[in-house]
Amino acid sequence: MKKKLVVVGNGMAAGHMLEELFDRGNDEYEVTLFGAEPRVNYNRIMLSPVLSGDKTYEEIIIHDDEWYDTHNVKLVKGVKITSVDREAKCVISADGDKTPYDKLIIATGSNPFILPIEGHYLEGVVSYRDLDDVNLMLDASKGKGKAVVIGGGLLGLEAAAGLQEQGMDVTVLHLMPTLMDRQLDSAAAYLLQAEIERRGITVITRANTEKILGEDKVEGVQLDDGTKIEAELVVMAVGIRPNIELAKECGLMINRGILVTDHMQTSDPDILSVGECVEHGSECYGLVAPLYEMAKVIAANLDGDMDAAYKGSVTSTKLKVTGIDLFSIGDFSEDEGREGIILRDAAGGVYKRLVISDNKLVGVVLYGDTQDGNWYSQILKEERDISEMRETLVFGQNFQGGPPLDPTAAVAALPDEAEICGCNGVCKGKIVSTINEKGLTSVDEVKAHTKASASCGTCANLVEQLLSVTLGETYNPDAAKPMCACTTLEHGDVRRLIVAKQLKSIPAVMQELEWSTAWGCAKCRPALNYYLLAEWPGEYVDDNQSRFVNERMHANIQKDGTYSVVPRMWGGVTTAAELRAIADVADKFNIPTVKVTGGQRIDLLGVQKEDLPKVWEDLNSAGMISGHAYAKGLRTVKTCVGKEWCRFGTQDSTGLGIKLEKILWGSWAPAKVKLAVSGCPRNCAEATCKDFGVICVDSGYELHFAGAAGLDIKGTEVLCNVETEDEVVEYCTALIQLYREQGFYLERIYKWAKRVGVEKIQEQIVEDEALRKELARKFYFAQKFLQIDPWREYVEGKDAHEFKPLAPLAEEVV
Amino acid sequence: MAQENNWVEVCKLEDIPQRGSRRVRTGSLQIAIIRTHEDEVFAIEDKCPHLGGFLSEGIVHGSQVTCPLHNLVIELKTGEAVAPDTGCVKRFAIKKENGNILMDLREAAREAA
Numbered sequence: 001m002k003k004k005l006v007v008v009g010n011g012m013a014a015g016h017m018l019e020e021l022f023d024r025g026n027d028e029y030e031v032t033l034f035g036a037e038p039r040v041n042y043n044r045i046m047l048s049p050v051l052s053g054d055k056t057y058e059e060i061i062i063h064d065d066e067w068y069d070t071h072n073v074k075l076v077k078g079v080k081i082t083s084v085d086r087e088a089k090c091v092i093s094a095d096g097d098k099t100p101y102d103k104l105i106i107a108t109g110s111n112p113f114i115l116p117i118e119g120h121y122l123e124g125v126v127s128y129r130d131l132d133d134v135n136l137m138l139d140a141s142k143g144k145g146k147a148v149v150i151g152g153g154l155l156g157l158e159a160a161a162g163l164q165e166q167g168m169d170v171t172v173l174h175l176m177p178t179l180m181d182r183q184l185d186s187a188a189a190y191l192l193q194a195e196i197e198r199r200g201i202t203v204i205t206r207a208n209t210e211k212i213l214g215e216d217k218v219e220g221v222q223l224d225d226g227t228k229i230e231a232e233l234v235v236m237a238v239g240i241r242p243n244i245e246l247a248k249e250c251g252l253m254i255n256r257g258i259l260v261t262d263h264m265q266t267s268d269p270d271i272l273s274v275g276e277c278v279e280h281g282s283e284c285y286g287l288v289a290p291l292y293e294m295a296k297v298i299a300a301n302l303d304g305d306m307d308a309a310y311k312g313s314v315t316s317t318k319l320k321v322t323g324i325d326l327f328s329i330g331d332f333s334e335d336e337g338r339e340g341i342i343l344r345d346a347a348g349g350v351y352k353r354l355v356i357s358d359n360k361l362v363g364v365v366l367y368g369d370t371q372d373g374n375w376y377s378q379i380l381k382e383e384r385d386i387s388e389m390r391e392t393l394v395f396g397q398n399f400q401g402g403p404p405l406d407p408t409a410a411v412a413a414l415p416d417e418a419e420i421c422g423c424n425g426v427c428k429g430k431i432v433s434t435i436n437e438k439g440l441t442s443v444d445e446v447k448a449h450t451k452a453s454a455s456c457g458t459c460a461n462l463v464e465q466l467l468s469v470t471l472g473e474t475y476n477p478d479a480a481k482p483m484c485a486c487t488t489l490e491h492g493d494v495r496r497l498i499v500a501k502q503l504k505s506i507p508a509v510m511q512e513l514e515w516s517t518a519w520g521c522a523k524c525r526p527a528l529n530y531y532l533l534a535e536w537p538g539e540y541v542d543d544n545q546s547r548f549v550n551e552r553m554h555a556n557i558q559k560d561g562t563y564s565v566v567p568r569m570w571g572g573v574t575t576a577a578e579l580r581a582i583a584d585v586a587d588k589f590n591i592p593t594v595k596v597t598g599g600q601r602i603d604l605l606g607v608q609k610e611d612l613p614k615v616w617e618d619l620n621s622a623g624m625i626s627g628h629a630y631a632k633g634l635r636t637v638k639t640c641v642g643k644e645w646c647r648f649g650t651q652d653s654t655g656l657g658i659k660l661e662k663i664l665w666g667s668w669a670p671a672k673v674k675l676a677v678s679g680c681p682r683n684c685a686e687a688t689c690k691d692f693g694v695i696c697v698d699s700g701y702e703l704h705f706a707g708a709a710g711l712d713i714k715g716t717e718v719l720c721n722v723e724t725e726d727e728v729v730e731y732c733t734a735l736i737q738l739y740r741e742q743g744f745y746l747e748r749i750y751k752w753a754k755r756v757g758v759e760k761i762q763e764q765i766v767e768d769e770a771l772r773k774e775l776a777r778k779f780y781f782a783q784k785f786l787q788i789d790p791w792r793e794y795v796e797g798k799d800a801h802e803f804k805p806l807a808p809l810a811e812e813v814v
Numbered sequence: 815m816a817q818e819n820n821w822v823e824v825c826k827l828e829d830i831p832q833r834g835s836r837r838v839r840t841g842s843l844q845i846a847i848i849r850t851h852e853d854e855v856f857a858i859e860d861k862c863p864h865l866g867g868f869l870s871e872g873i874v875h876g877s878q879v880t881c882p883l884h885n886l887v888i889e890l891k892t893g894e895a896v897a898p899d900t901g902c903v904k905r906f907a908i909k910k911e912n913g914n915i916l917m918d919l920r921e922a923a924r925e926a927a
Binding site for chain 1 (some may be wrong): 822824825829830831832833834836837838839840847851865867868871872873874875876878880882883885887917919
């Protein structure tokens, strides 16, 4: 039999709790839901847009009748629960009907506070709490008469703006010297008041309302200084009080609100409470985000996950009045040890104040420009040390080094934990992963799957930017792929930002670009190591620990843990002496397999790791160096014999191949690079399926690029024809340098060409002579630091630990 | 008590590169001694649960190592493969004392036996 879950109160907290529960796939409970309002659960935060006419009631419904049916929730509308029989475990309605429960959730929310002044009962005095209030206000506004709003806080100002939109003549009365005094400091409040007044709303601060005037109907209000203000409508928006009536009636522990534990339990373990009626850690909350966090905890607990606990919330506030951008979070009272950073542009209507204590951000007020609100709240919630960025902190995220980013790039740069939807507590990572997993393509779909932007909706633009970041400009799911799970940035972004921000080490990249992992992963580390190496030749120190084992060992690991060794054989040409040395090495180290490779050289397979330096030493002393058969870089230059021997040969293809190999060896690239030079169009060296190929012809040389003969088979593209060997070298080095600068890690030349466009590459290499020469120059410069035989370095003792196993531990008899 | 520990010195901390590892053999057993960037040291059997690759040759990131053969990732703190992969490697007790890395030889010997 299912357990009986009774929920009293059908507001946003209760609705969200049920949603969380059902999302967990839980169906252990038979749910009965009592709502005092005669309607379904709607989005109370959106009452202001309904009042201003921007939205209709239907548009702000969260759960329609069908939703309750689908989830087998018995919704009892318009029924008030007046008592709880805790002994018998049942709730009792005003009519005396009893409903039994196993678990009871009290979600009675809050009541608007009505000033107990003379006349508060008159017709035309309304609070601002539910849809009935809004309907009353809308009715009253039809006469386009005068309205007074008592209370210049968040709700009061939203009500005032809404009524003014409806054509009423509105006066706001606020007891304190400044508007929204709980959320804003006086400077921001001043700007806000100026803006509100500019819209034609009268604001009176330090206004203590003494009484409401009128016989049956409201006629006006009177302040304690005797001022009288005419009004047909008086809206009381002076705050809310937790609705604890029911809890009090049945003897639960209460203070200002219903006291609950971190598991949202009241003093009766079978009665839980959630929402604005709750007091947790001496705090009562009136904003949606904390309520949703509580709801999540209850749902998890009901589902048996007792690890979930509510730890209190830091709340931020946004004013939902069209055209007024206002954001605040944390504490900005002036205290000893607190420092403020203020940016004020009165003419531009921008004010930003950051309150710092102990190198941490503790409070933020933004007026006029709130786009960094989420960023600041992230820093505040993480209690991040801001001393490093203190000088530019107030300018926002865009100014943290490097040029300003456009808004989309700023969103792209947000870390995964960055909260996008404050109402529903949805972070960027969740949205991005859901977009990816479910193949979402629109804000509405994201809203449906993640709840992001489903409440107040102010983050809808962020969600949209996330979609564009995640799916690319065309919302094409294949267009954008993050480099790895450690970042949301694509390879291209990372390469660009390394240059723009002058990042010169792996930790610098990971810090500045907000990697989500410490020290990355096996995907991003080799890529970053290459990007830095390519970008800062001579400056960046290669990080051996970020290289794949083959590049670290300068040999290719085999499946049994032995290695294969391939010495360089320039242009595929060898000598008897070299072959003799290779044979000697094979004998001396018992190398089991000797094989000719596809790139015209010899592979020694099955070398023990500890023998590698000795093998290299012998090969080195016979004049051979590493063939880089393991490298993301130049592998081989395959050649045919050319005109020296071949009766069809037109040029010295062997000589040219050797020349190219001697210039190119040692260079690192995004992926492996294979070349070939054929002496005539018969193309015996198979140059037309290489990364870069040369076909010699009578008149000179035909240059090819972007071929493939591996995972994919693809004939080359013709780059151009040139006349001299020197030109071949210049074009070839320029093209490889361009690839080194633009390619994504592991992207072969043919894929790079497909991505950026063959014509685009031709334009840069063939048509732009100055650029070509500059690229070639850069290539040669980088080579100064790279053409060092790694084998010799190791033979001379570099990184000896890589090859020497530790002394074996004695096999001691136990 | 026959089950006493027998801690022996394997190497010094500085013998292992940061984000790197060394391999040590005892009997037929190969053990990877892995040092993280934060100088935490772990000892695991040097054999990937997937196809037996040498984990001591993998890239070390955070408290994880990626096998060089087919990129299976092992969490060093638990010895478990990181999802979606499955499997786990044997872990061995290890301790740092005055910059020396010590292993419990009896435990290793039991495993090797």
